[in-house]
Amino acid sequence: MKAAVLEGLQKITVRTDVPVPSIGPRDVLVRARACGICATDVHIYDGEFFPTFPLVQGHELAGEVAEVGAEVRELKPGDRVMVDPTVTCDDCHFCMTQRQNHCLQWNAVGVTRDGGFGEYVRVPARNCYRFERVSFSEGAFTEPLACVVYGQDRARLGLGSEVLILGAGPIGQLHLQTSRANGAAAVTVVDTVESKLDLARRFGAAHTVVADNALDERLRKIARWGYDVVIDATGNPKAIQGALPHLANGGRLLLFGVCAPDATIELKPFDVYRRDLEIIGSFAIRRTYDRAFKLMENGVVRVRELISEALPVEDTVRGIETLKHGRAGMKLQIVFPE
Numbered sequence: 001m002k003a004a005v006l007e008g009l010q011k012i013t014v015r016t017d018v019p020v021p022s023i024g025p026r027d028v029l030v031r032a033r034a035c036g037i038c039a040t041d042v043h044i045y046d047g048e049f050f051p052t053f054p055l056v057q058g059h060e061l062a063g064e065v066a067e068v069g070a071e072v073r074e075l076k077p078g079d080r081v082m083v084d085p086t087v088t089c090d091d092c093h094f095c096m097t098q099r100q101n102h103c104l105q106w107n108a109v110g111v112t113r114d115g116g117f118g119e120y121v122r123v124p125a126r127n128c129y130r131f132e133r134v135s136f137s138e139g140a141f142t143e144p145l146a147c148v149v150y151g152q153d154r155a156r157l158g159l160g161s162e163v164l165i166l167g168a169g170p171i172g173q174l175h176l177q178t179s180r181a182n183g184a185a186a187v188t189v190v191d192t193v194e195s196k197l198d199l200a201r202r203f204g205a206a207h208t209v210v211a212d213n214a215l216d217e218r219l220r221k222i223a224r225w226g227y228d229v230v231i232d233a234t235g236n237p238k239a240i241q242g243a244l245p246h247l248a249n250g251g252r253l254l255l256f257g258v259c260a261p262d263a264t265i266e267l268k269p270f271d272v273y274r275r276d277l278e279i280i281g282s283f284a285i286r287r288t289y290d291r292a293f294k295l296m297e298n299g300v301v302r303v304r305e306l307i308s309e310a311l312p313v314e315d316t317v318r319g320i321e322t323l324k325h326g327r328a329g330m331k332l333q334i335v336f337p338e
Helices: 039-045 136-140 142-155 170-181 194-202 215-222 237-246 269-274 289-297 313-324
Strands: 003-008 011-015 027-036 060-068 080-083 120-124 128-130 162-166 186-191 207-210 227-232 247-255 278-281 307-311 331-335
Touching: 003 313, 011 313, 027 080, 027 136, 039 313, 060 120, 060 136, 060 142, 080 136, 080 142, 128 289, 136 142, 136 307, 136 331, 142 170, 142 227, 142 247, 142 278, 142 289, 162 170, 162 237, 170 186, 170 194, 170 227, 186 194, 186 215, 194 207, 207 215, 215 237, 227 237, 237 247, 307 313, 313 331
Parallel strands: 162 186, 162 227, 186 207, 227 247, 247 278, 307 331
Antiparallel strands: 003 011, 027 060, 027 120, 027 331, 060 080, 080 128
């Protein structure tokens, strides 16, 4: 089969001789149709996050079932499925306490095992969700949306909250839409690119602000007492540092964007104590796929406008490099023809 193989640090080769994966009794073989390129793929490519070689990346996957294992009853060849990439043991302390994203045997399709930048992918049957009413490209968007739904759970927006979102890329736009669905009274979105802010306004942002030298003054005018929830969707430590003063007393800062492992910010513990601040992490997915898809399928969250380019697998490196250097308009996806 054809696949983009990460063979070493920043070294991807598109090969046509990769063996089709064999499947176990509770697995299915999925023929990939669409798979998003994510910032996590950039970190893996650069050797910063779970670098294992060789690896076929791609964890935002939708496709069709090509083969089912002997014990699989709920799926059949031809079913259109989206794939939750998280593979857990369901036996360890964290799985047993409903914290599966911290499973001691945690694996993920396209992250620690081969994924959707290849024509065929081996997936546990229980990780597949059938769909019919949306395209493969939209179905592949369920993975980042499921991550966002988990992040929203962690942020605990209250009805009537004022929310600040840093970054108006695909993840920021998803947080904007889900924040509104969760009852935010007003959402302010910050970015350096005006076209992304235009899209945020179309998705219902109450305020959009260009990140320039006047940013702090503008944010203070919008929310005099600060924001109840600040969501970072940039993974930029400088942006996170600059957001801390804009938290309201009792506010929550959700660190959603993926910073480099050695990145740091400075904060005063006294401020966290005195102002009742919360700093919250959000890693991957915790059984949020079903809710995410329902939000998309029923039009509460729109993703079609967030797909900017479909690339053949031969252009995988171009796609990753485009995202890495900030040149991607919105979501880039690797697609395989039907």
